[in-house]
Structure formats: structure tokens, C-alpha cells
Amino acid sequence: MIQLDNLRVAFAGREVLAQVTAVFAPGSFTIIVGPNGAGKSTLLKAMAGIVPLAGGAVLYNGQPLHRMARTERARRVAFLPQTRPVPEMTALDLVRHGRYPHMGFSKTLSPRDHSAVDHAVAAADLAPLLGRSLATLSGGERQRAYLAMAIAQETEVLLLDEPSTHLDLHYQLELQHLLARLHTQGKTIIMVAQDLPQAFTFAQHICLMQQGRIVCHQPPPVVQQSGTLEQVFGFSLQPVPAGDGLLYQYSLAPADPPPPEETAY
Amino acid sequence: MKSSANPELSLIAVLLAAAILLALASMVCGASTLGARDAVQWLSGSADASVDAIFRYIRLPRTLACLLVGSALAAAGLLLQTALNNPLASPGVIGVNAGSGLFVVAASILFPSVFWVRGLAALGGALAAALWVYALARRGGASRVTIILAGVAISSLLAAGMDAIVTLYPTAIMDRTAFFIGGFSSIYSGALLVALPFLLAGFLGAAFLAGRLDLLLLGDEVAASLGLHVERTRFLAILFAAALAAGAVSIAGLVGFVGLIVPHMVRRLTGGALRRSLPVTILLGGCLVLGCDLLARLLFAPYEVPAGILLSLIGAPFFLYLILNRRKHRYDTA
Numbered sequence: 001m002i003q004l005d006n007l008r009v010a011f012a013g014r015e016v017l018a019q020v021t022a023v024f025a026p027g028s029f030t031i032i033v034g035p036n037g038a039g040k041s042t043l044l045k046a047m048a049g050i051v052p053l054a055g056g057a058v059l060y061n062g063q064p065l066h067r068m069a070r071t072e073r074a075r076r077v078a079f080l081p082q083t084r085p086v087p088e089m090t091a092l093d094l095v096r097h098g099r100y101p102h103m104g105f106s107k108t109l110s111p112r113d114h115s116a117v118d119h120a121v122a123a124a125d126l127a128p129l130l131g132r133s134l135a136t137l138s139g140g141e142r143q144r145a146y147l148a149m150a151i152a153q154e155t156e157v158l159l160l161d162e163p164s165t166h167l168d169l170h171y172q173l174e175l176q177h178l179l180a181r182l183h184t185q186g187k188t189i190i191m192v193a194q195d196l197p198q199a200f201t202f203a204q205h206i207c208l209m210q211q212g213r214i215v216c217h218q219p220p221p222v223v224q225q226s227g228t229l230e231q232v233f234g235f236s237l238q239p240v241p242a243g244d245g246l247l248y249q250y251s252l253a254p255a256d257p258p259p260p261e262e263t264a265y
Numbered sequence: 266m267k268s269s270a271n272p273e274l275s276l277i278a279v280l281l282a283a284a285i286l287l288a289l290a291s292m293v294c295g296a297s298t299l300g301a302r303d304a305v306q307w308l309s310g311s312a313d314a315s316v317d318a319i320f321r322y323i324r325l326p327r328t329l330a331c332l333l334v335g336s337a338l339a340a341a342g343l344l345l346q347t348a349l350n351n352p353l354a355s356p357g358v359i360g361v362n363a364g365s366g367l368f369v370v371a372a373s374i375l376f377p378s379v380f381w382v383r384g385l386a387a388l389g390g391a392l393a394a395a396l397w398v399y400a401l402a403r404r405g406g407a408s409r410v411t412i413i414l415a416g417v418a419i420s421s422l423l424a425a426g427m428d429a430i431v432t433l434y435p436t437a438i439m440d441r442t443a444f445f446i447g448g449f450s451s452i453y454s455g456a457l458l459v460a461l462p463f464l465l466a467g468f469l470g471a472a473f474l475a476g477r478l479d480l481l482l483l484g485d486e487v488a489a490s491l492g493l494h495v496e497r498t499r500f501l502a503i504l505f506a507a508a509l510a511a512g513a514v515s516i517a518g519l520v521g522f523v524g525l526i527v528p529h530m531v532r533r534l535t536g537g538a539l540r541r542s543l544p545v546t547i548l549l550g551g552c553l554v555l556g557c558d559l560l561a562r563l564l565f566a567p568y569e570v571p572a573g574i575l576l577s578l579i580g581a582p583f584f585l586y587l588i589l590n591r592r593k594h595r596y597d598t599a
Contacts, residue, residue: 050489074492081490085350087482089537097480101492107476153491 001026002047002157002188006056009039009046016042018212019056024205026156029183030190030217031199034209034232040192041082043209044159047190048079060157074101078150082161082192084142091137091145092130095120098152117152124148124178140171147178158182160191164198176202200224200237200248208232221246273541276534280548284332287555291328292320294563322454330452331558331572332551334513335523337464339550340471340543341509342524343531347478347539348502349409355524356391356510358416359503363423364394365514366444370430373440383440384456388463388515394423395507399500407496408485412503447518447573449558460512467512468547470505475540478502520573522580523550529583 002024009017017039024030032040045051047058049065058065060076068076078098087094098120099113109117121127126148134142143163150158163179164172183189190207193199200206200220208216208228216228221239223229229236236251293301297319306312307320338356345354356362368390369383376382398416405411431437477498480488485495513520527550528542535542557579558572 045486048490050486069492070489070494071492074490077490079486079490081484081486083484084487085482085484087350088532089479089482093479093537094483097483097491100477100480103476 001061002190003059003062004043004047004056005059007043007046007053007058008055009042009051010054015054016212017046020212020214021056022207022214022217024188024190026188027183027186028188029179029202029204030207031203031205032190032192032207032209033194033196033199034215037211038209039212040209041161042212044079044161044190044192045081047157048077048159049073050079071101074153074155076155077157077159078153078155079159080146080150080161080163082165084146086134086142089134090130091126091132091134091141091148092117092121094134094145095126095130095148095152098149101153116154120148120152123151123181140167140174143167143171143175144178147175151182155187157188157190160189162192162194165194172198196229196233196237197248197250200239201246220248224248273535273545276545277548280545280552283552284548284555287552287559288328288332291331291555291559292324294559295319295324323452326452326454326457327449327558328555330449330457330516331555333457333460333464334449334517334520335527335550335552335554336547337467337509337513337550338520338523339527339531339546339553340468341506341513343528343539343543343546344471344474344478344502344506344509345524346528348481348499348506349412350482351409351413352529353525354413355522356506356513357420357524358413359507360394360398360416360419360423361391361507361510361514362519363420363427364392364397365390365511366441366519367423367427367430368393369444369518370427370437370441373437374430374434377436381453381455383444384459384515387444387518388460388511391511391514392507394419395503395511399503403496407499409499412499444514444518446571447514447520447576448561448569448571449517450569450571452516456516460515463508463512463515467505467509470501470508471543474498474502474505475543479537479539518573520554521577522584523554523576526580526583527553 004020004022007017007020008015020043032043034040042051046053049058053066065073095117096109099109099116100107102113102116103109121130124144124147126144129137129141129145134145137145147163164175167175179189203220205217206220206223207214208223210232215232216223216226218226224237224239237248238251239246239248293299293304299316299319303312303316304320307316312320342355345356345358346352349358365387368386372382372386398412398419399407401419402412402415427441431441477493480491480493481495481499489495510524527546531542531546531549535545554572554576557575561570561572561575564570
């Protein structure tokens with residue numbers, strides 16, 4: 001379980017996260033949405049323990065993250081930022097780096113590490129690409145390689161910052177399936193996404209943010225009916241029954257219809 | 266997956282053999298006509314005093330110096346290129362060249378008759394400049410960019426100081442020139458002994474970093490999320506690179522381009538991970554400098570070209586080739 005307790009983060013005196021309090025249940029799948037500058041990425045980085053806190057705490061099963069040793073923290077939570085470099089290394093070397101927090105002083109791979117790498121490679125379906133240099137892979141393939149690295153890290157929690165933005169549809173679907181598989185295997189997944197209909201269709205919980213605060217943190221139907229989406233984005237979503245679940249699409253009737261002179265073109 | 270260590274092992278074996286052959290050649294070739302037979306006599310202890318002196322005080326220190334300086338500069342370059350994620354980084358970017366230059370020129374004015382003081386001055390200047398660059402960059406967060414910018418700023422400051430000294434004391438220009446060209450024609454074993462602890466510390470430190478430094482290539486955020494202490498790792502890389510480079514310049518002056526080109530050659534040969542590329546880099550650096558020094562001795566024998574000039578003649582075209590073929594740094598926002 002992850003608890004955020006009055007979390008505050010400030011960059012150069014400007015408050016980016018203000019008194020954020022929230023609970024993420026173990027094994028839950030949460031998507032964080034909100035307009036640009038709402039603090040979504042910062043919240044994710046604070047939960048990964050890689051930005052200094054101005055106040056409050058992030059607790060993993062009751063233990064404050066900032067008191068843990070770096071490697072212990074990295075054995076509990078994996079994080080993939082939105083922007084990742086394309087280093088000169090093979091996909092296999094990248095996945096192996098996921099074992100860093102598990103290795104001892106000599107930083108050599110044990111048989112246990114090798115089996116974790118093999119498992120992650122299989123989970124991300126990366127085997128055909130292992131020997132390839134990252135620079136020669138497509139964006140989607142590289143994304144999968146990074147994800148395999150995070151899987152090899154064997155953490156309870158996986159934090160992803162906009163993993164599917166800029167990927168073509170094929171890779172987006174592939175990624176969705178992979179994340180759904182990881183979720184059913186018990187991983188707690190918290191990710192930031194831009195595509196609202198997709199987020200609402202896909203997630204167990206929606207965490208809606210605005211100006212450094214969490215406005216609403218509920219299952220998608222509750223968020224949709226709460227009216228907070230209109231308040232934050234100025235439009236709403238509409239659920240459409242599909243199979244045994246719900247699909248969401250942008251509501252055709254905007255909450256505030258634009259003035260007629262702008263639609264006259 | 267299991268056999269991935271093999272190509273490097275055979276490469277290491279080849280380079281080791283090359284290093285031994287070059288070292289043997291370096292022992293039997295030189296300005297005097299002493300050859301293989303004299304070397305064997307010297308080893309068996311039956312050589313006369315003058316032969317013994319040439320082998321003991323000239324050829325042996327020179328051979329060792331070439332190997333050590335080449336290995337140290339190549340390893341320093343590899344550490345810096347990885348830590349700063351910059352393919353054009355070499356010891357010069359952390360102020361090593363300018364710092365040691367200034368101290369050497371100052372020492373040659375302050376202690377004109379004590380020739381061994383220049384090695385110590387080079388060592389101290391290189392370390393002081395590198396630490397100053399890091400301390401300054403730390404105020405800006407010690408990111409890759411601030412370190413490089415601080416290095417540029419401090420280097421030009423120190424170079425200005427050196428130019429000021431040379432302007433006021435024109436006699437220092439000889440020492441400055443000799444130091445900046447770099448070479449192995451006047452190696453003495455005392456300089457090797459002084460540099461040895463720094464080189465050893467640097468090599469051990471590089472081995473320690475070999476399993477860690479690669480993480481910085483994934484970007485600071487990913488490296489930190491994997492449990493790496495990003496700032497400390499980068500500092501250690503700069504510290505060990507500075508120790509290696511300082512040891513090297515105290516022995517042979519500024520021997521250019523080794524730190525820049527050898528890591529690139531190795532990257533073509535082994536690709537990727539530091540743990541695999543470090544031993545190859547160390548051996549190739551030693552071979553390259555020893556080979557160049559051998560050429561420098563033999564090309565116009567009995568006259569010598571400073572090895573530094575020869576290395577630059579080979580290094581500069583390679584540097585151009587690198588610039589023209591450099592792959593752009595790429596980032597994914599996917």
C-alpha cells in the first residue's frame with residue numbers, strides 16, 4: 001500500500017505539489033490525469049523517491065520512502081520517466097540494468113538475476129530484439145525494452161509517465177495488454193496518461209489532478225459522474241456499455257457551449 | 266547470452282600479446298645501438314655498467330611510462346565520456362590540461378633549477394583544477410552540462426593565468442612548450458614512483474565504477490530510480506579520472522588525443538558496457554602510446570619526434586572523422 005501524507009514538493013520556491021494526501025491499494029491500477037502543469041509527473045517522481053520533498057511523506061506499507069536506502073527503495077518501486085535517452089547499448093544490457101538494486105557490491109549478475117532478466121524478457125516479448133542496439137529499435141520496441149528493465153527490477157509498484165503518448169495505435173494496444181497482464185499478476189500500477197477516454201476505459205481508479213492537488217481519486221464511473229471533469233477540463237466523458245464493461249468517449253455536448261461567432265466558420 | 270564474455274576475452278588476449286611485443290621492441294630499440302643480444306646479457310646480469318645504465322634508467326622507465334600513461338589517459342577518457350554522457354569528453358574538459366599547465370609554468374619560475382618539481386606541479390595542478398571545476402559545478406546541481414561549462418570557464422581562467430606568467434617571465438616558455446607537446450624522451454623513474462599511487466587509485470576506482478557508471482547513460486532520473494546515487498557516482502568518476510590524468514601528465518606532459526580516441530575505438534570493438542570495455546580500453550591505450558613512442562624513436566633515428574606530436578597527427582584526423590560521423594544524441598518522448 002502506498003500512502004501520500006500531506007506531500008509537498010517545491011521547485012525553486014514554486015509549489016508544485018500542495019498537501020497531497022492519497023492512498024493507493026496494493027494491486028490497484030490507477031491512471032493520473034489532469035491538464036499540463038497539474039503536477040502529475042512530479043507526483044510520480046515523488047512516489048519514486050527521486051525528487052526532494054518540501055514536506056509530508058510517501059509511505060510504502062507504512063515505511064517512509066525517504067528513510068530507505070536507495071537500493072531498498074529501488075527494490076520496491078520502478079519508475080519510467082516520460083523522456084528517456086537512447087543510450088548506446090543493447091536491449092539485453094538495458095534489461096540487465098533493472099537488476100542493479102538487487103546486485104551486491106561487485107555488481108555482477110547472479111543466477112537469480114539472470115533468471116529475473118529471462119523472465120522480464122519473456123514477459124515483454126523482447127527475445128527477438130535482445131542483441132539489437134537500442135538506437136536501431138523503433139520507439140515502440142524501445143519502450144518495451146525499458147519496460148522489460150522495469151519488470152526485471154521485480155518491484156511491487158510500477159510508475160509510468162505517459163508510456164503510450166506518441167506511440168502508434170498498434171504499440172499502444174500492445175502496451176495496454178502488457179500492463180493488463182502485469183496488473184493481473186499483482187503489480188500495483190500507477191501511470192500518467194493524456195488520453196482521457198482510454199484512461200477511463202482502462203483504469204481501475206482515476207486520479208484527477210489540478211494545480212498541484214488531487215481533485216478526485218475514485219473509480220472511473222464515480223469520477224465521470226462527480227462533475228469534476230467539467231470543472232477541470234471544461235468537458236465531460238460519456239460512458240457507452242460495451243460487453244461486460246464500459247467504454248468512454250468525449251461527451252458531444254460541451255458543458256459550456258462556445259459563443260456562436262467562433263463556430264460560424 | 267552465456268558466451269557474451271568471449272569476444273572481449275580474445276580481444277584482451279590479442280592486446281595483451283601486442284603490449285608484450287611492443288614492450289620488448291621498446292626495450293631493444295632506441296637511440297643507442299643496443300639490441301636484443303645486449304638485452305639478454307643485461308637480464309643475465311653480465312652487461313657492463315654503461316649498458317646497464319641505459320636499460321635501467323632509460324629504456325625500462327620509458328617503456329613503463331608509455332604503458333602507464335596510455336592506459337591512464339584512455340581509462341580517464343572512458344570514465345569521463347560515460348559520466349558526462351558526452352562522446353567528445355576527455356581529461357581536458359574537467360580542467361586537467363589548463364590546471365597542470367599553469368602549475369608547471371609557475372613551478373618553472375619559482376624553482377627553475379629543480380627539474381623534478383615539474384611532475385609534482387603537474388599532478389597538483391591537474392587535481393586542483395578538476396576539484397575546483399566539480400565544486401563550482403555542484404552549485405549548479407552538478408549536472409553533465411554544468412560540469413562541462415564549469416570546465417570550459419575554469420580552463421580559460423587558468424590558461425589566462427599561465428599566459429600572464431609567460432608574458433612576465435618569457436623564460437618559462439620553454440617549459441610550457443615541452444609540457445604541452447608531451448613526450449617520453451626524458452622520463453626518469455622518480456616521476457613514475459610519484460605518479461604510481463594516483464594511477465593505482467584511479468585504476469581501482471575505475472574498476473569499482475565499472476558496474477555502476479553505465480546507469481548514468483539511462484539519464485539521471487532512471488539511474489536514480491534504479492537506486493544509484495547519481496551525484497556521488499558522477500563525482501567519483503571525475504575524481505578517479507582526474508587522478509589518472511594527473512598521474513599521466515606528471516609523467517609525460519600533455520599527451521593529446523589518447524583519452525579522446527581510445528574509448529571510441531573500443532566502443533567500435535566491444536560496444537556498450539563499461540565492465541567489458543574498460544580492460545580493453547586500458548590495454549589499447551597502453552599499446553597505442555607505446556607504439557607511437559616507438560615510431561617516434563625509429564622514424565628519424567637517431568633523432569626523435571616527440572610522441573605527443575605523432576599522437577596528434579594520428580588523433581586529429583580521427584577526431585574529425587568522429588565529428589563528421591557522430592550520431593545525434595537521441596531522446597524518446599514515447
